[in-house]
Amino acid sequence: MEWSPPALAVIRRRSSVDWSVRHCWFGVFAVKENQMESTTIAIDLTKRVFQIHYVDPQTGAIYSKALKRAQLVPFFANRPACRVVMEACGSAHHWARTLARLGHDVRLIAAQFVRPFVKSNKNDAADAAAIWEAAQRPGMRFVAVKTxxxxxxxxxxxxxxxxxxxxxxxxxxxxxxxxxxxxxxxxxxxxxxxxxxxxxxxxxxxxxxxxxxxxxxxxxxxxxxxxxxxxxxxxxxxxxxxGDACRRISEIPGVGVLTATAAVSVIGQAKSFRSGREFAAYLGLVPRQNSSGGKTKLGGISKRGDVYLRTLLIHGARAVISSSRHLPERLRLMLTRRPTNVVAVALANKMARTIWALLAYGRTYQASPQQ
Incomplete structure (x- = not known):
């Protein structure tokens, strides 16, 4: 027998708590109209069984339970709004949008930031506990939820x-x-x-x-x-x-249709990155650092992040270098001192920072006089 929510009138007669109706793709639910509670619930996503892990902020009791796919939305629809954290894996953006429509504050954590907190052999319960533990870190960075x-x-x-x-x-x-x-x-x-x-x-x-x-x-x-x-x-x-955002960043030299649409889609919310430098580092367009003992060691580019967008930016930078008759003085001097590929990566880094600035502040591209 499949679960079906009780009628709204019946729920209202059972309790004096204020209830409201929430709509989502799964159905219509009557939920409590409370403020956001301090509970953080971690979900380990799979195709059919979802592992839930959270700690009661009042008693400190640890709760860990498995929910089937059809039980996940009803579970959160009948809970007060809380903070929900998930690993940024397959279907994570779908579930983040679904739970956000129910009033919850949903955060996604990159998988590489969750892995250090797995304390035992890999299983769903340990993964959910690691996600919950990672979400408690004050300096944790989260992935923006895509539309x-x-x-x-x-x-x-x-x-x-x-x-x-x-x-x-x-x-x-x-x-x-x-x-x-x-x-x-x-x-x-x-x-x-x-x-x-x-x-x-x-x-x-x-x-x-x-x-x-x-x-x-x-x-x-x-x-x-x-x-x-x-x-x-x-x-x-x-x-x-x-798209207004795509048209604005298409004015940047070296940014075409593919690069503009991919950049807007990959970034999601530009303010999820603190600066253009952070966005360029996310794309792997900065040197890999291996410093210790006060001695700075920089190597080649880190090549982390989205490979597809980084490839488009570097190809666009190569096109600018090979086709532009009036290159900026800085690029001309750099080409006399460094290999073309190094200059192309440096220009791709600048293009990424410019894209972030235009998207984060809603500005239009204005070329400098020397360009």
């Missing part, structure tokens, strides 16, 4: 990224297969596809019929992939035109 639109845009980017990889795999396979028959394709996606078409047309009589048909099917799959990628890019472009 449905931001997650939808990131999903489109992931689909496009996968299609691009599949297209590259098809081209590389086509290049290797034709090389076995003495045909060398030129570099580049479009030149190699055009050369493959011309080779199949001119040498059709020399190849077995089955081979020619199979290679033509490969070219047909490439055309289908091109159409699917172009369709996704048109949808991303439409999303950029409708």
């Amino acid at each position: 449905e639109d931001q997650q939808a845009m990131l999903t489109m980017h992931r689909i496009r990224q996968q299609l691009v990889r599949i297209r590259v795999m098809h081209i590389n396979q086509l290049r290797g297969l034709l090389y076995e028959f003495g045909i060398v394709l030129p570099q580049g996606r479009r030149p190699s596809i055009e050369a493959a078409k011309a080779s199949l047309t001119s040498l059709a009589d020399q190849f077995p019929v089955m081979l020619t048909e199979s290679l033509q099917d490969q070219l047909s799959r490439l055309r289908t992939l091109d159409e699917q990628i172009e369709l996704l890019e048109r949808r991303i472009q439409e999303w950029r035109r409708n």
Whole structure:
């Protein structure tokens, strides 16, 4: 038998506590209209069973229990508003939005910040206790909860990224297969596809019929992939035109449609980062530090954070360096002293800090006179 909430009128007759109706995707619930209580509840998320861990602030009693998926929303819908913490893992943003609509203060913690607090062998109860322990630290940093639109845009980017990889795999396979028959394709996606078409047309009589048909099917799959990628890019472009934040950061040199939409979706809430430097460090665009004993040691970039957005920023920086005729004096001097890739990473760092400033303060991009 499935759980169903009692009627609101029945609940009101049982107690004199003030109740209100809360709506969510799971149903309609009657909940207490109290102020936020001091209890912190940690949830270890899985697909079907959720582990709850919290400590009663009055008695100090520790509670740890497992809830099935259908029991999670009713459990929180009938509790006073409290602080809920979860690990930033799969479906975490969905559950954060769901519980926030019920009036709870939901926080997400990165997995690498939870791991040091696991005291025993890994299990759901130990993970939930570690999440609760990590949330008590005063200096803990939390992950901003993304909206449905931001997650939808990131999903489109992931689909496009996968299609691009599949297209590259098809081209590389086509290049290797034709090389076995003495045909060398030129570099580049479009030149190699055009050369493959011309080779199949001119040498059709020399190849077995089955081979020619199979290679033509490969070219047909490439055309289908091109159409699917172009369709996704048109949808991303439409999303950029409708978003004020994307349009504003698109004015930055080196920031195109993909970079702008990915940056807005990845950042979520810009104020979740204290500064542009912190955002650049999150993307791994700063040197890795290994200092001790008062001696500072800096290495290459840390490469932590979102790999996809960091890649887009560095590619955009390379495009600025290679195509701009009037580079700033600082960049020209840097190119005389450092390798191009180092300068590209430095410019990507500046682009990331500029993106954060425009999003955090709602400003528009204004190029300096020397640019």
